[in-house]
Amino acid sequence: MQGQEAAGATPTPRPEKSSAGAECCQLVQGPIIVGAGPSGLAVAATLSRHAVPFTVLERSDGIADLWTNRTYDRLRLHLPKVFCELPHARFPADFPTYPSKHDFLRYLRSYAARFGVSPLFGRTVTRARFDAAAALWRVTAVSAADGGRATEYASPWLVVATGENAEVVVPRVKGMERFDGEVLHSSAYRSGERFKGRRVLVVGCGNSGMEMCLDLCEHGAKPFMSVRSGVHVLPREMFGSSTFGIAMSLLKWLPIKVVDWLLLLVARLVLGDTEKHGLRRPKLGPLEIKNITGKSPVLDVGAWSLIKSGNIKIVPEVESFSGNGARFVDGNEMAFDAVICATGYRSNVPSWLKDGELFTEDGKAKAQQQQQPSNQWRGPNNGLYCVGFSGRGLLGAGADALRAAADIAGRWQEWVAAAPGPKISSSV
Numbered sequence: 001m002q003g004q005e006a007a008g009a010t011p012t013p014r015p016e017k018s019s020a021g022a023e024c025c026q027l028v029q030g031p032i033i034v035g036a037g038p039s040g041l042a043v044a045a046t047l048s049r050h051a052v053p054f055t056v057l058e059r060s061d062g063i064a065d066l067w068t069n070r071t072y073d074r075l076r077l078h079l080p081k082v083f084c085e086l087p088h089a090r091f092p093a094d095f096p097t098y099p100s101k102h103d104f105l106r107y108l109r110s111y112a113a114r115f116g117v118s119p120l121f122g123r124t125v126t127r128a129r130f131d132a133a134a135a136l137w138r139v140t141a142v143s144a145a146d147g148g149r150a151t152e153y154a155s156p157w158l159v160v161a162t163g164e165n166a167e168v169v170v171p172r173v174k175g176m177e178r179f180d181g182e183v184l185h186s187s188a189y190r191s192g193e194r195f196k197g198r199r200v201l202v203v204g205c206g207n208s209g210m211e212m213c214l215d216l217c218e219h220g221a222k223p224f225m226s227v228r229s230g231v232h233v234l235p236r237e238m239f240g241s242s243t244f245g246i247a248m249s250l251l252k253w254l255p256i257k258v259v260d261w262l263l264l265l266v267a268r269l270v271l272g273d274t275e276k277h278g279l280r281r282p283k284l285g286p287l288e289i290k291n292i293t294g295k296s297p298v299l300d301v302g303a304w305s306l307i308k309s310g311n312i313k314i315v316p317e318v319e320s321f322s323g324n325g326a327r328f329v330d331g332n333e334m335a336f337d338a339v340i341c342a343t344g345y346r347s348n349v350p351s352w353l354k355d356g357e358l359f360t361e362d363g364k365a366k367a368q369q370q371q372q373p374s375n376q377w378r379g380p381n382n383g384l385y386c387v388g389f390s391g392r393g394l395l396g397a398g399a400d401a402l403r404a405a406a407d408i409a410g411r412w413q414e415w416v417a418a419a420p421g422p423k424i425s426s427s428v
């Protein structure tokens, strides 16, 4: 809400020398939100409806960097649109059931405009710590465009909205640097067009790996999918309705283990035995494993039939790479022209947030790990919030955003009532 009127009387920001070595400190009005993806936008929009000002810091040069710059062309939401809407704004009626990433981006841009969310772009947050003496979060952001200049922002409230997919995970496999062909992460893959006629090894069998193999096939490439521990594949739809929607309805009445059992029964009838084709199913059911570890089931949009027909070949875990190919853990060797690491993502929170309460050492929400997702959005009374770390996709992000913003709004009103000093009109 930069540039928007402040909601009430607050102390005047006083530039000062920062303890972190940043050039100056700006006390901003309302919370600092780190990240302008769907989670950051949702919490900002909700704050705006509560008339609470905020400052959004985003490392990229636009909103929703993941969706804009780190996803492939054919990507569609794999949950029906009703499960992917952010708070306070429906998708347009003419959107298809499974909106494309371009539809989704169009929605996010109009969402940001509608709720007056204007992030400060090109600001990478490199450090945030709670200054207990001042009861403020001190947040250092570096601006590459400004020659790496660091600025410190301060606020009693900090919302972490940098996402579960902030950084790529690329495995260290013996000999990878010796491989002569192209190696890329799935976040850099756009389309199979330029791989036509080439043998491509896709490492990983999550939704990215599966959809990239499908896309490669459709562009006349020859994909091989390397599988380490297996995955649950479910049809995206069952009995003409979305599998996810059916699962959500069943969960209202039945325990998760029973719902998982039913999903797997139908999946078996519709898809057949995935293990027979090299895709082992994990021991825990698809919803339970998602809840416990965050590992998503594959919602199949066409790759499965290509695996069955042998157009996508399943290969084991890679043991090592050579100049022209890979050796697998079963001892077989194959030549490849390119390797795509569809090996997932990780949070970057541990690299910048100094906090031992809300996040685990690997940057996941602690409460989500302890299976208390309804609890995971607020730190223990030090003004720290996290939005979008519940392992429940856009739906979870929206729910977190509503709770975090309502809580901050209550505290903001108290803070404004208590704070002396003149009114000021903009947040930074």
Ligand SMILES: Cc1cc2nc3c(=O)[nH]c(=O)nc-3n(C[C@H](O)[C@H](O)[C@H](O)COP(=O)(O)OP(=O)(O)OC[C@H]3O[C@@H](n4cnc5c(N)ncnc54)[C@H](O)[C@@H]3O)c2cc1C
Pocket: 034, 035, 036, 037, 038, 039, 040, 057, 058, 059, 060, 063, 064, 065, 066, 067, 071, 075, 076, 077, 078, 079, 083, 084, 123, 124, 125, 126, 161, 162, 163, 164, 165, 166, 208, 348, 352, 387, 388, 389, 392, 393, 394, 395, 397
């Ligand atoms: C390929 C793909 C498809 C997906 N499809 C679906 C789907 O169909 N349905 C669903 O529910 N979920 C889906 N997801 C899950 C996805 O994580 C969420 O949809 C959504 O993007 C989460 O939003 P977010 O704002 O929490 O995180 P992100 O979208 O990752 O946004 C985080 C933002 O924070 C910024 N940022 C990160 N670090 C810093 C920093 N240090 N300083 C400043 N800014 C920073 C990033 O640049 C980014 O703009 C998908 C994920 C992927 C990878």
Ligand SMILES: NC(=O)C1=CN([C@@H]2O[C@H](COP(=O)(O)OP(=O)(O)OC[C@H]3O[C@@H](n4cnc5c(N)ncnc54)[C@H](OP(=O)(O)O)[C@@H]3O)[C@@H](O)[C@H]2O)C=CC1
Pocket: 075, 076, 077, 078, 079, 171, 172, 186, 203, 204, 205, 206, 207, 208, 209, 211, 227, 228, 229, 230, 231, 295, 296, 297, 317, 318, 342, 343, 344, 345
């Ligand atoms: N259409 C859509 O809506 C899409 C949604 N998504 C979502 O994006 C998120 C990320 O998905 P995705 O990018 O597929 O990542 P995932 O984390 O879901 O999958 C990563 C895959 O890489 C494998 N892997 C990781 N490290 C190694 C290694 N060292 N050696 C071998 N294999 C390895 C994993 O195997 P293992 O299990 O053995 O660790 C797993 O199969 C998910 O939430 C997913 O649902 C993604 C694409 C499309």
Ligand SMILES: O=C(O)C(=O)Cc1c[nH]c2ccccc12
Pocket: 079, 244, 287, 290, 296, 297, 391, 392, 393, 394
């Ligand atoms: O795309 C994802 O992985 C998501 O996070 C969406 C999502 C939330 N809960 C789920 C349960 C089953 C499949 C996908 C999801």
